[in-house]
Amino acid sequence: MQSRSAYPIGMITIRQLRYFQALSETLHFGRAAKRLNISQPALSGQIAQMEAEMQSALFTRGPAGICLTADGELVAERVHRILAEVQELESLADRSAGVLGKRLRVGMIATVAPYLLPRLLSSLAREYPNLECQVRESITARLIGDLRHGEIDCAVVALPLDYADVETIPLFEDPFHLAVPAREAAALPSPVPVDELGSQRMILLEEGHCMRAQALDVCRIASNSELASLAATSLTTILRMVAGGLGSTLLPEMAVTDEARSEDIAILPIEDPAPYRQLALVFRPTSARRRDLEAFADIICRSMEKPCKNVA
Numbered sequence: 001m002q003s004r005s006a007y008p009i010g011m012i013t014i015r016q017l018r019y020f021q022a023l024s025e026t027l028h029f030g031r032a033a034k035r036l037n038i039s040q041p042a043l044s045g046q047i048a049q050m051e052a053e054m055q056s057a058l059f060t061r062g063p064a065g066i067c068l069t070a071d072g073e074l075v076a077e078r079v080h081r082i083l084a085e086v087q088e089l090e091s092l093a094d095r096s097a098g099v100l101g102k103r104l105r106v107g108m109i110a111t112v113a114p115y116l117l118p119r120l121l122s123s124l125a126r127e128y129p130n131l132e133c134q135v136r137e138s139i140t141a142r143l144i145g146d147l148r149h150g151e152i153d154c155a156v157v158a159l160p161l162d163y164a165d166v167e168t169i170p171l172f173e174d175p176f177h178l179a180v181p182a183r184e185a186a187a188l189p190s191p192v193p194v195d196e197l198g199s200q201r202m203i204l205l206e207e208g209h210c211m212r213a214q215a216l217d218v219c220r221i222a223s224n225s226e227l228a229s230l231a232a233t234s235l236t237t238i239l240r241m242v243a244g245g246l247g248s249t250l251l252p253e254m255a256v257t258d259e260a261r262s263e264d265i266a267i268l269p270i271e272d273p274a275p276y277r278q279l280a281l282v283f284r285p286t287s288a289r290r291r292d293l294e295a296f297a298d299i300i301c302r303s304m305e306k307p308c309k310n311v312a
Contacts (some may be wrong), residue, residue, distance in 0.1 A: 014086060016050040017079050019043055020058065021149065023075045027066050031219050074080065080149055088288055099295050100128040106142035107136045107155035107295055108298075111211045111235055115254040116156065116304065124301040140210050147284060154283040154293055156286030156300065158210045168280040169297040172306035175276040178268045179239060180248045185266035191244065193271045211235075211250070215278055239265060240312040252277060254304060 022032040025044065033040045051058050058072035068076060070171055095238070108116065117135065124131055141153040144163050161168070178192050178200070188196065205211050236259070238249050243264035250266060251259060253276075260267050281297045283289075301308035 007132070011053045012050060014083075016046050017083055019046045020050060020075070021079050021083060023047060023059065023066075024068055024072065024079070027068075027186050029066070029195060036059070037106075068232055076244075081234045084148065084150035084286070085286065087153075088284075088286055094198060100124075100131045102130065103132040103134065104154070104292065105134045105136070105152040107135075107138060107142065107152045107157075108153075109140055109157050109210060110160075111205070111252060112156050112254070113137045114236070115252075115258055116300065119303040120300060123299050127299060132297050147282065150284075153287070153289060154281050154296065157279040157280060157282055158214065159280050161280075163282075165285070166282045167285050167287075168282050169293060171279040171281060171297060172301050172304065173278055174252045174254050175274045176250045176252060176270060177274075178248060178270055179242050179251045179259070180241060180268065181264050182246045182264050182266045183245070184248075185268065188268060191269040191271040191274075196274065197250075197270070203241050203247040205235070205238065211252070211277070215279045249277075 004269065019032070019036060019038075022035050023029065026032045026035065029040050029043055036043065047059070054071070054075070057069050058075055059066045060069055063177065113135065121133065124133055136146065138146070140155075140157050140161070143157060144161075144166065146152045147155055147166065156171070158174075159168070159170075178188075178197065180200070200275045214264045235249075235251065235255060239251075239259055239262070241247065241251055243262050256267055259265070281293060281300070283293050289291065298308055
């Protein structure tokens with residue numbers, strides 16, 4: 001790569017950096033253009049202009065597709081940091097509208113979003129009517145990536161997290177219940193002793209979902225129980241399997257009210273001290289919106305009628 005003084009950095013635009021980031025992450029002109037909502041020629045033109053300004057090829061193009069060059073890899077590291085800082089500057093503008101007065105981009109894990117959002121959005125509309133809340137649902141790893149790249153401002157996830165570059169505001173504990181086929185419920189004590197969980201044929205979420213790891217940890221299924229050769233991407237799908245008599249599953253308390261309507265499923269409490277997951281709001285340490293995030297954490301807890309943990 002040329003020395004820093006060899007190319008005119010001032011000619012590189014934020015738009016080009018965003019286009020570069022999309023292409024470096026997808027390594028596909030069509031997918032990157034679709035993500036950016038632009039045409040492929042427009043994307044190609046901006047990337048070519050950026051390469052001309054950098055006086056270096058950032059991508060190699062071939063029959064097998066595209067990939068980053070060595071220079072492109074170095075640029076990608078810096079672009080991620082630059083765009084994250086740009087997002088922080090934009091957040092400062094949002095902050096001028098007052099606490100939760102403008103826009104907040106929120107990520108949520110899939111085992112939280114369907115149960116939290118209806119209550120949360122209602123509370124936000126009532127208490128912060130000027131807030132534009134944009135929500136993205138995904139698995140924890142992807143949400144952390146989105147957070148690092150400045151694509152979201154915060155995310156609701158379950159602890160523990162193995163990421164050193166994020167900060168957390170603890171939310172509340174969400175105890176687990178046991179969902180079983182209704183016809184099998186009479187054979188189980190209620191509340192269900194924790195030791196009994198190991199005898200259940202558990203249906204789990206697919207790899208990548210944090211609740212799969214939590215279920216394995218809680219029940220020690222790997223060594224003590226038959227693990228159903230079934231997996232799903234959502235709790236709703238798993239519960240349809242439970243209703244069909246294919247096994248049992250752990251259900252977080254926040255989902256009980258919504259999912260207890262089926263006559264084919266029985267949801268049983270687990271004996272105290274019941275296992276639980278700890279939910280938290282995560283954000284970048286450099287965020288300029290700590291006051292907004294604390295207010296958001298507070299309204300999440302209140303919307304679920306839970307006491308909020310102390311701010312970390």
